[in-house]
Amino acid sequence: MPLVPLSAVRYLAPWLRPLRALAARRWLREAEIDGLLALLNPTWRLNRVFARVQGRRWVADDMLALTLQPNGNWRGARPGQHVRLYLEVAGVRLSRSYSLTALHADGSLEIAIKRQPGGRLSNRLLDWVAVGQVLEIGQPFGELCWVEQAPGVLLLAAGSGLTPLLGLLRGALAQGFGAPVTLLHYVRRHGQRAFVHELQALQAQHANLRVRWALSGDPAQAGELSGRFAAEHLHELGDVERRSVFACGPAGFVEQVQGWWHGAPRDGQLQVETFSPPAFNQAEPVRPVRLRFARAQREVQGDSRRSLLEQAEAEGLRPAHGCRQGICASCTCLLLSGAVRDLRSGALFSEPNQPIRLCVSAPQGDVAVDV
Ligand code: FES
Structure with a gap:
């Protein structure tokens, strides 16, 4: 039984603002504060979102719905959005995005997890997660939006x-x-x-x-x-x-x-x-290109087939990212020079200093990005 109930954790979240400010200035260590908060309630953290599993039920032969009650750091979501879920499996931190299938009036949310052949995180969750367990999730993302005025x-x-x-x-x-x-x-x-x-x-x-x-x-x-x-x-x-x-x-x-x-x-x-990363158009020839990752001060040989995110990672760089499907915007960075093609729509972008999403942008010639 946690010392502080989850309802109180949710209510008290805004009162931790002074501690957040001190941690942001590095006058306090966030990990140490998180350790103390977690002793009071396993979902409690200074900034990160942890959620208690409130319910689990099979909604198809291969799909499990989980009801999660997040802590007070959750900013709320719109229907049609997704969240990233994080779990350590055999010492490796894995993450995957799941869609919100319901948002409840009490602040809880529902996600559904489908069994995937070879899906390390999804299959682990299906077989292991139980009511009462605590999972880390991210803030919501996604741009689907209902058309209120649609005739149908x-x-x-x-x-x-x-x-x-x-x-x-x-x-x-x-x-x-x-x-x-x-x-x-x-x-x-x-x-x-x-x-x-x-x-x-x-x-x-x-x-x-x-x-x-x-x-x-x-x-x-x-x-x-x-x-x-x-x-x-x-x-x-x-x-x-x-x-x-x-x-x-x-x-x-x-x-x-x-x-x-x-x-x-x-x-x-x-x-x-x-739900799958955009595929390269096989009809187009693959061309060698020069890639400059400006902040990392690296210039490498790349190709016009793979996304800039894949190519940066292949060079040992670790750009911020989330969904890898062009949805969450967490890999957005500035295109400094050159042209990229959006792998989803085929649209070309070549305006210097315009934001692009690394995970769905393939270089169409020599390119410099603010990574
Ligand atoms: S990682 Fe989500 S948009 Fe690129």
Whole structure:
């Protein structure tokens, strides 16, 4: 039983401001203060966010939902955002981003973790984490944003791409969004349909919501669609042409949705997020380039295929980063000279001193960056 309850830890967070100021000036050591605070409650820290696991439940054969109550350093989140979770496994500090599937009125949040082949952190969490344990998380990030004025919304998810869209959907319905919403979730097997009971309950509660599943492995049953993403599926859903669209899933799935979207003039907006790092366009030849990392005073031979983050790390540099997918902005730095291509959109950037995201920027010639 902690000496100070978590509710008090959350309440007292603003009162630690003087200690934070002293630690920032290096008059006190943050690690020592954290050690003392952790004795009073295992979630308590000066600046870092730790959260107590309040609940865990399986929401699909291969997906576990965790309810976390963070300490008072948590700044709050918007539906559709993600958090980074940190865990030490066999002496190695691992981290991975998970989407917020729900934000509760008591300040707790829900994330969902999918079992991944070879996924060291996710699989460890699935097998090990229990109610009462304490995990470190980061502050929220992510730019998906519900379109309040949309005449309708179409949510397209593949696999664990459901998770941020579920967070968005729950938030919008709770705020009274009344226009038609259709959620289409692509999975291989029936057992991978996640949050089925929750989605069916939402559907029963909100007449404007329709949920459908598409199966690419198991045979589709009544009411389900068959196969991977295809424009015919959308024709079958009917009346989705004028809607704003959100798509989330692996890069290949998101590219297919983008291809369909750009294939005809449409109203509304398309917002996408992918869980895999952007892939290099194999059709383009790889060229050698010179890379200058100005702050590190290093100039090296690089190539036009890999992201600047990968190439900096290959040279032993450790630029700040988070998601590695162009979402969290924590790898943003200044492009000092040269041109880079955004690996997600293909857009070229060459304006000196403009901010770029290292994890999704590949050099298109000799480049200098403020790293
Ligand atoms: S690491 Fe998150 S945007 Fe680059």
